[in-house]
Amino acid sequence: MHIALIEPEIPSNAGNIARTCVLTGTRLHLVKPLGFSLDDRYLKRAGLDYWQYLDLEVHNTFVELKSKYPQSNFYFFTTKGKKLYTDIVYNTEDFLVFGKETAGLPQHILEEHESNCVRIPMSSALKRSLNLSNAVAIALYEALRKQSFPGLL
Numbered sequence: 384m385h386i387a388l389i390e391p392e393i394p395s396n397a398g399n400i401a402r403t404c405v406l407t408g409t410r411l412h413l414v415k416p417l418g419f420s421l422d423d424r425y426l427k428r429a430g431l432d433y434w435q436y437l438d439l440e441v442h443n444t445f446v447e448l449k450s451k452y453p454q455s456n457f458y459f460f461t462t463k464g465k466k467l468y469t470d471i472v473y474n475t476e477d478f479l480v481f482g483k484e485t486a487g488l489p490q491h492i493l494e495e496h497e498s499n500c501v502r503i504p505m506s507s508a509l510k511r512s513l514n515l516s517n518a519v520a521i522a523l524y525e526a527l528r529k530q531s532f533p534g535l536l
Contacts, residue, residue: 384409384526385455385478386519389445389492392418392483398434399516405433407523408534414442418483445492452478457499460522461488462512464502471501473526475533484515 386409391397397419404411421441442448449457457478458471482488493500503521505513512518527535 384473384475384523385412385452386410386523387412387414387445387448387457387478387480388483388515389414389480389488390416390418390483391515392485393515394419396484396515400519401437401439402433403516403520403523404438405436407527408438409523410438410440412440412442412448412478414445414448417441452476457496459488459493459496459500460503460518461493461500462502462505463493464500466501468501468503468522469525471526471529473529475530477526479519479522479526481515481519487512 384407386400386404388397388400388411391413397413397417401411403409440448442451455476455478456474457480458468458473459480460468461482480488480492482492503513503518513521527533
């Protein structure tokens with residue numbers, strides 16, 4: 384599996400996601416611009432001593448990332464998604480794509496990939512979303528569960 388973070392802003396979220404990726408054998412892709420340095424102490428602290436084991440790729444643009452993996456499916460997590468993330472049949476080379484904490488995925492990406500936009504159900508009472516690292520963990524573990532946790536049991 385692959386996790387892609389488009390323009391992530393908060394180092395502790397990226398660090399927590401990095402730790403989840405290491406423990407699940409998932410490759411993490413960061414798409415610039417990043418709201419932090421990869422040397423950031425909060426990033427490293429959140430990832431603890433797992434950072435050295437992380438399978439990480441950094442990309443200058445989403446177009447660059449997508450062109451490197453033309454055979455993969457990309458699923459875009461957004462509160463605007465019409466499909467539930469639980470309705471997808473995931474494959475081992477699929478990408479779960481998340482936007483930055485303050486604004487989500489760019490509108491042009493959502494429009495271009497509308498049929499692959501999915502959502503995690505949540506109350507709209509507060510007009511807020513789940514924390515990014517929590518959303519990634521929820522989505523990733525569902526995708527892995529549907530594949531019978533490859534390489535993890």
